[in-house]
Amino acid sequence: METTYVMVKPDGVQRGLIGEIIGRFERKGLKLVGLKSVVPSKETAESHYAVHSERPFYPGLIEFVTSGPVVCMAWNGKDAIAVARTLIGATNGREAAPGTIRGDFGMDMGFNMIHGSDAAETAEFELGLWFPEGLMDWEQTITSWVYE
Ligand code: DAT
Ligand code: MG
Numbered sequence: 549m550e551t552t553y554v555m556v557k558p559d560g561v562q563r564g565l566i567g568e569i570i571g572r573f574e575r576k577g578l579k580l581v582g583l584k585s586v587v588p589s590k591e592t593a594e595s596h597y598a599v600h601s602e603r604p605f606y607p608g609l610i611e612f613v614t615s616g617p618v619v620c621m622a623w624n625g626k627d628a629i630a631v632a633r634t635l636i637g638a639t640n641g642r643e644a645a646p647g648t649i650r651g652d653f654g655m656d657m658g659f660n661m662i663h664g665s666d667a668a669e670t671a672e673f674e675l676g677l678w679f680p681e682g683l684m685d686w687e688q689t690i691t692s693w694v695y696e
Contacts, residue, residue, distance in 0.1 A: 549624055549625060549626060549628070550624070550625070550626070550627060550628040550629050550668070550671070551581060551622050551623065551624040551628060551671065551675060551683065552622070552623055552624075552628045552629040552632045552664060552665045552671045553620075553621070553622060553663075553664070553665045553670075553671055553674035553675050553678060553679075554573065554621045554622070554623055554632055554636075554662065554663065554664050554665075555618050555619065555620050555621065555662065555663040555664075555678070556569050556570075556618060556619035556621075556661065556662055557612070557613055557618055557659075557660070557661055557662060557663060558612060558613065558615050558616040558617065558618060559612075559659040559660075559661050560619075560653075560661035560662055561585075561616060561617050561618065561619060562616065563653070563661070565653060565661060566619050568653075569619075569649060569661070569662060570583075570619075570621070572635055572649060573621070573623050573632070573635065576625075576631065576635060577625065577690075577694040578623040578624065578625040578628060578631065578632070579623065579624045579625060579686075579688045579691065580621065580622070580623060580624075580684075581622045581623070581624045581683040581684045581685070581686070582620065582621060582622030582675070582678075582679045582683045582684060583619070583620070583621050583622075584619075584620050584679075585617050585618065585619050585620070586617065586618060586620060587614070587616060587617050587618075588613055588614050588618055589614070590610065590614055592677060592678070593610050593613045593614045594610055595677055596613075596663075596674060596677060596678075597609055597610065597613070605658065608658065609658065612658060612659075620678045620679065622675055622679060622683050625694075626695065629664075629665055629666070629667065629668065629671050632664040632665070633664050633666065634648070635648060635649060635664075636648060636649050636650060636662050636664045637649055637650035637651045637654075638650060638651070639657060639660060640654075640656070640657045640660070641653070641654020641655050641656055641657070641659075641660050641661075642654075642655055642656075644660075649661065649662055650662065
């Protein structure tokens with residue numbers, strides 16, 4: 549079992565897609581182990597996107613992600629990191645496959661509504677960054693009907 553960090557970005561919140569996005573992860577069979585909404589600080593946003601700090605789009609990305617509320621989530625399940633990335637779709641909404649979140653709702657690269665960790669190390673770092681208080685440890689009764 550893995551846990552991944554997923555975040556509805558300010559454009560997803562502004563467009564009223566919080567429920568739609570959370571619903572897709574719930575219906576897939578992932579287990580919610582962290583959920584909150586915050587307006588990210590510049591420090592947190594800069595740490596989160598530190599790998600992109602030398603890219604030309606970085607200043608705009610930081611301004612965008614700190615511009616309003618985001619929804620921070622932690623989802624747990626088998627191969628949760630890859631499963632979440634599959635649900636999310638390609639970075640550019642115009643190229644993302646139909647059926648994915650970005651493919652169904654997005655038309656842009658920067659305004660792509662959602663973030664998902666891309667590997668085990670980044671998930672661990674991002675979960676610690678956004679949920680320093682820790683995650684919820686609970687048994688979900690449907691688990692025995694999600695996995696054989
Ligand atoms: P992803 O969010 O699919 O993991 P990424 O890690 O490569 O994509 O980039 C992080 C975010 O930065 C991405 O969601 C949108 C923005 N971004 C990436 N490449 C960009 C570009 N060429 N122009 C503008 N924004 C970009
Ligand atoms: Mg990424």
